[in-house]
Amino acid sequence: MKTTTVTRTIRLAITTVVVAVLAGCAAADPRHTVEPPDIDFLPQGVTDPAEIPEATTVDDSCDPLASFRPSDDTDSPEIQHILARGRLIVGVDQTSYLLGYRDPLTGEMDGFDIRIAREIAFDLFGDRDAIQFKAMSSAEREPALEDEDVDLVVRTMTINCARWKNVAFSTEYYRAGQKVLVPVTASDDPADLAGQKVCSAEGSTSLLRIEQELGAIPVSVRDWSDCMILVQQGYVAGMSTDDVILAGMAAQDPNTKVIGERISEEPYGVAANLEHTGLVAFVNATLDRIRDDGTWEEIYAGTLGPILGEATPPDPQYRD
Amino acid sequence: MTAVPTSAAPATHPPSTTPAIPQQRPEPPAKAPRPRRSTRSTPVRLTATLAVVLVLVVTAGVTAFFDSLDRATVIDEASGQRGRMAIAAFEMYRALSDADSAATSAFLPGQFASTELADDYETGISRASTAITTLADESTTLEQATIVAELSAGLPTYTGLIETARAYHRQGLPLGLAYLRSASALVQEDMLPKIDRLQTHAMADLGDAKGSAAGFPWLAVPACLLALLALGRGQFDLSRTTKRLVNPGAAAATLAVLVLTGWLLVSWNVAAGHINAGHTAGTQPLEALSNAHIDVQQARSNEALTLIAQGANTDYEAEFRTIMTELIGEDGESGVLNEALRRFDDPQLNAYIGDAVDAARDWNTAHVALRELDDGGDYAGAVASAVDTDDGAARIAFDALDTALTAANELAAEKFTTETDAAASALDLTGVGFTVLTAAAMIAVSIGMQRRISEYR
Structure with missing residues (x-):
């Protein structure tokens, strides 16, 4: 009788503990089924459709292509300063292949713009290497x-x-223009791009022409080269662009291939400080x-020629 | 043993442990003891006392058991798991930054064949992949699982972009740089912010878990005290009834509950100490220094990009300056690194942070010189400073900074793990121990009192 009471009490106590423990252990183990994520394979900074910069009214208050008469006179203070320094300092691009770029493996600068600049150094110093390149963005130039x-x-x-108000330009050394690059399998007619997505760099006037001239949907990226990734993808x-x-x-x-006629005219010039007319003449x-x-043809053939075909240097125009 | 039951003065019956049975209510106090008078009521009263004692002891045992179980669960699942998640998130963050910085540095002229940078990149990627598996393992919410899935899909995309970049680079084509920048942007602007979110969640959860893991056992301790009180009262009652000083069963039960209470308090105290130490010496420095380490890797990428991609639309030099200011301040005396030096007090950790501060100052100086070289036309000299492990001032300072922060982060992560393990092991055997002690107390007091009760039969 007494033993059964004790046993019963103990059994009850142990059962209570065991039940409580089991209840505590039965915590849920949450697992989640996740949908395959929609991964953005695009370069960062893609804006689709692009924000179109406002059309700038063409400033025809001047004859932009007319520059100063050529002169090999080195007496001007700015040229004297450069000669004293021993090298010419030129702002360039280092990311545009064939135009102004740094050879990724050697670190050497090359391209059409680079070789033009080296010719100026050659005329100043008799040495195409008496030159220092400073890589800069478009916005940093002026x-x-x-x-x-x-x-x-x-x-x-x-x-x-507009730029003549801030800087002085040489005569035109190359006539570029906006064209279109498409996959080699695409049609040669830019008109066929109507209604399709076409890429350019953000803030550029090319975006405007993509919409107006091509009737296409402009998509913008941070740098030109990002456009190329989008084309490849x-x-x-x-x-x-140009x-x-x-x-x-x-x-x-x-x-890929470059197609169509130019839908804009982009006369390229060498720019200098507005005051440095002596340097511009040089x-x-x-x-x-x-x-x-024949150096111009040689430079062109060594850089852009194989892709863009034959070209001749633009004729110079002068102010007087 | 011969028991001589005597009647007790009814007035001394403790009201709390005496069942209210009206018909057994004693009559007004009698002057002289009247043997046998209470023989009918004594066993009932003692049985009732025993029942109350048993209920209180089992309550004490169960609350102590669950306190310790909850604590162990929080330490293991919450503290441990969130901690592992936070550490894995930090690890992934660092690994990806390391890989990206190495990949970018390999694009500096003459570095493409560098096996060291290739190793750094590959190590970073494999560490990041491993960290993803940990993150997948430890994620508990749908949001976390989704982020981990996105990270998991982002990594092969990143490596794909890097491989395309390398293929172009190998041919001397600058388009490789565009792919490199695109890959870096994927890491910097998409993946790292996601890891950051995981990390922030994990750290917040960790803070909550720390609170419950180190909290005072507010239920269990009073329950134990109540049980002890009841046992004491029961014995007092028993000794008055039986005229014996000690009931061995009740005494043994009291001892068992005392041990249980002591064990509970000690295990709580030790676990809480380790949990707090794991926080102050582990996750806190880990958070501060991991972020600093990531900044350092990003600055390294930016330094390389000032040499190879300046002139694109991103101003890498400005980004470098911003990060450097964040690290050591304009004056070299402030910023997150100097702050960390003041904030943490582990001597070994502070030695690493001190090294990091020195290296960051050196790097800052070297970087200014590097930019002067590049801007002054000495491109080769600037590149040499960035890449040369023997003479390159910027490279040497960066390596020193990287080494110091790696060591500091590893130390902090290790501290967290060892402290959490120590906290968990402080609770080892408490479950079994508390159960055994409770059962022992119940059996002992039952046997002890039952004997006395049976003597009335």
């Missing part, structure tokens, strides 16, 4: 000249009246020389 961080800028810079039907930049892209991917003398002695 401030660098105004602050005299660089003597010259040779970086796909279009001559126009098939996200856009093509990319559109033909020289497209030539550099097409040269890196044989599965640059014009160099441009004169390379037009006459």
Whole structure:
């Protein structure tokens, strides 16, 4: 009798403990089924559709292509300063293949713009290597000249009246224009791009022409080269900007081609500080020389020619 | 043993342990003891006392058991799991930054064939993949699982972009740089912020878990005290009834509950100490220093990009300056590293942080010189400073900074793990121990009192 009471009590106590423990252990183990994520394979900074920059009214208050008469006179203070320093400092691009780029393996600069700049150094010093390149973005070009961080800028810079207010331009050394790059399998007619996505760099006026001239949907990216990634990934039907930049892209991917006529005119000039007219005249003398002695053709054939076909240097225009 | 049951003065019956049975209510106190008078009521009363004691002892045992079980669960699942998650998130963050920085540095002229950078990249990727498996293992919410799935899909995309970049680079084509930048942007702008979210969640959960893992056992301790009180009262009652000083069963039960209470308090105290130490010496420095380490890797990428991609739309030099200011401040005396030096007090950790501060200052100086070289036309000299492991001032300082922060982070992660393990082992055997002690107390007090009760039969 007494033993059964004790046993019963103990049994009850143990059962209570065991039940409680089991209840505690029965915690749920949450597992989740996850849908395959929608991974964004695009380069960062893609804006689709692009924000179109406002159309700028064409400033025709001047004759932009007319520059100063060529002169090999080195007496001007800015040229004296450069000679005393022993090297010419030039603002360039280092990411546009065939135009202004750094050879990824050697670190050497090369390209059409680079070789033009080297000719100016040659006329100043008799040495094409007496030159220092400063890589800069488009937006940095004018401030660098105004602050005299660089003597010259040779970086796909279009001559126009608005810029003439801040910097001085040489005569035109290359006539570029907006074209379109498409996969090699696509049609040769830019009109067929109507309604399709076409890429350009953000903030550029090319975006406007993609919409107006091609009737296509503009997509913007941070840098030109990101457009090329989008073309390769098939996200856009093509990319559109100055033909020289497209030539550099097409040269890196044989599965692409540059098509159509220019839908804009981009006369490139060598820019200098607004005050440095003596230097500009000297640059014009160099441009004169390379037009006459075949150097221009040689440079073109060694860089852009194989992609863009034959071309001749633009005729110089002068203010008087 | 011969028991001589005597009647107790009814007035001394403790009201709390005496069942209210009206018909057994004693009559007004009698002057002289009247033997046998209470023989009918004594066993009932003692049985009732025993029942109350048993209920309180089992309550004490069960609350102590669950306190310790909960604590162990929180330490293991919450503290341990969230901690492992936080550490894995930090690890992934660092591994990806390391890989990206190495991949970018390999694009500096003359570095493409560097086996060291290739190793760094591959190690970073494999560490990141491993960290993803840990993150997948430890994620408990749908949101976490989704982020982990996105990270998991992002990694092969990243390596694919890097391989495309390398293929172009190998041919001397600058388009490789575009793919490199695109890959870096995927890491910097998409993956790292996601890891950051995981990390922030894990750290917040960890803070909550720390609270419950180190909290005072507010239920169990009073329950134990109540049980002890009841046992004491029961014995007092028993000794008055039986005229014996000690009931061995009740005494043994009291001892068992005392041991249980002591064990509970000691295990709580030790576990809480380790949990708090794991926080202050582990996760806190880990958070501060991991973020610093990531900044350092990003600055390294930016330094390389000032040499190979300056002129694109991103101002890498400005980004480098921003990060450097964040690390050591404009004056070299502030910023997160100097702050960490003041905030943490582990001497070994602070030695590493001190090294990191020195290296960051050296790097800052070297970087200014490097930019001067590049801007002054000595591109080759600038590249040499960035890449040369023997003479490159920037490279040497970066390596020193990287080494110091790696060591500091590893130390902090290790501290967290050892402290959490120590906290968990402080609770080892408490489950079994508390059960055994409770059962022992119940059996002892039952046997002890039952004997006395039976003597009335």
